[in-house]
Amino acid sequence: VAGLLSGKRALVMGVANDHSIAWGVAKALSQAGAEIAFTYQGDALGRRVRPLAETLGSDIVIPCDVEDIASVDATFAQLKERWGGLDILVHCIGFSNKNELKGRYADTSRENFSRTMVISAFSFTELAKRAAEMMGPGGSMVTLTYGGATRVMPNYNVMGVAKAALEASVRYLAADYGPQGIRVNAISAGPVRTLAGAGIADARLMYDFQRRHSPLRRPVTIEEVGGAALYLLSDLSSGVTGEIHFVDSGYNIISMPSPEGLKR
Numbered sequence: 001v002a003g004l005l006s007g008k009r010a011l012v013m014g015v016a017n018d019h020s021i022a023w024g025v026a027k028a029l030s031q032a033g034a035e036i037a038f039t040y041q042g043d044a045l046g047r048r049v050r051p052l053a054e055t056l057g058s059d060i061v062i063p064c065d066v067e068d069i070a071s072v073d074a075t076f077a078q079l080k081e082r083w084g085g086l087d088i089l090v091h092c093i094g095f096s097n098k099n100e101l102k103g104r105y106a107d108t109s110r111e112n113f114s115r116t117m118v119i120s121a122f123s124f125t126e127l128a129k130r131a132a133e134m135m136g137p138g139g140s141m142v143t144l145t146y147g148g149a150t151r152v153m154p155n156y157n158v159m160g161v162a163k164a165a166l167e168a169s170v171r172y173l174a175a176d177y178g179p180q181g182i183r184v185n186a187i188s189a190g191p192v193r194t195l196a197g198a199g200i201a202d203a204r205l206m207y208d209f210q211r212r213h214s215p216l217r218r219p220v221t222i223e224e225v226g227g228a229a230l231y232l233l234s235d236l237s238s239g240v241t242g243e244i245h246f247v248d249s250g251y252n253i254i255s256m257p258s259p260e261g262l263k264r
């Protein structure tokens with residue numbers, strides 16, 4: 001893959017630490033020769049992200065809270081000043097109140113529903129719009145989703161509804177930007193142990209269940225998600241847009257787990 005992305009400029013949003021899916025993607029893009037700019041949410045995460053960025057030779061590390069549109073605009077103003085243009089956007093951002101990532105979806109509050117939607121779904125639309133303004137033909141964007149968007153996962157609740165909106169946004173944005181030669185896709189990752197993942201009640205049960213019952217019988221790594229992102233963000237996938245690509249050890253194809261898996 002060396003040189004696949006040489007000369008390309010990528011904005012990677014959502015690194016919290018070296019377990020973050022965004023970090024797996026950043027490493028893959030960097031190995032392929034891309035220059036990377038990072039955003040982080042809040043000073044505490046900034047202190048973690050800055051040294052990680054340095055290991056990939058990046059000194060563009062910008063604070064950005066997607067709940068605050070002024071912060072989003074400031075990020076793109078800074079990026080424009082530094083780079084002028086942009087080739088790649090990686091959106092690995094999600095949030096919902098932990099108290100509602102358990103129990104029944106039916107009990108979701110209006111306040112948390114709106115907040116989850118804005119941060120986890122609508123932010124991608126707002127970021128895509130600003131990124132597209134800086135992109136030429138060949139630009140590519142990827143966001144991260146989860147199978148709970150289309151099938152019920154215990155405790156995933158309002159995040160599942162937000163991911164459904166995010167996946168629909170991917171299709172609409174792909175249609176909007178396709179004529180400009182800009183592609184928009186999503187990766188639907190299997191469970192990965194991250195900060196965000198730990199907010200879901202019984203996350204470990206979900207992780208173990210998918211590990212035991214997926215065709216590959218193992219969880220995916222952030223490096224594997226990075227590999228798929230590299231494909232979607234490079235010209236290797238130049239004919240692909242509006243796609244939800246599963247990187248989940250094949251879990252999504254299973255209806256009933258195998259009897260052998262159930263006995264283990």
Ligand code: NAD
Nearest residue numbers: 014015016020021065066093094144191192194195196197
């Ligand atoms: P993570 O905790 O490492 O990353 C989540 C990121 O979202 C953090 O960097 C956090 O700062 C950022 N974020 C939250 N609210 C924000 C805000 N208001 N403004 C800016 N940034 C904000 O966890 P992760 O699992 O790597 O999550 C990345 C993406 O992958 C999320 O969209 C998540 O839903 C998705 N995903 C995760 C899994 C999993 O099992 N971990 C599976 C499928 C999809």
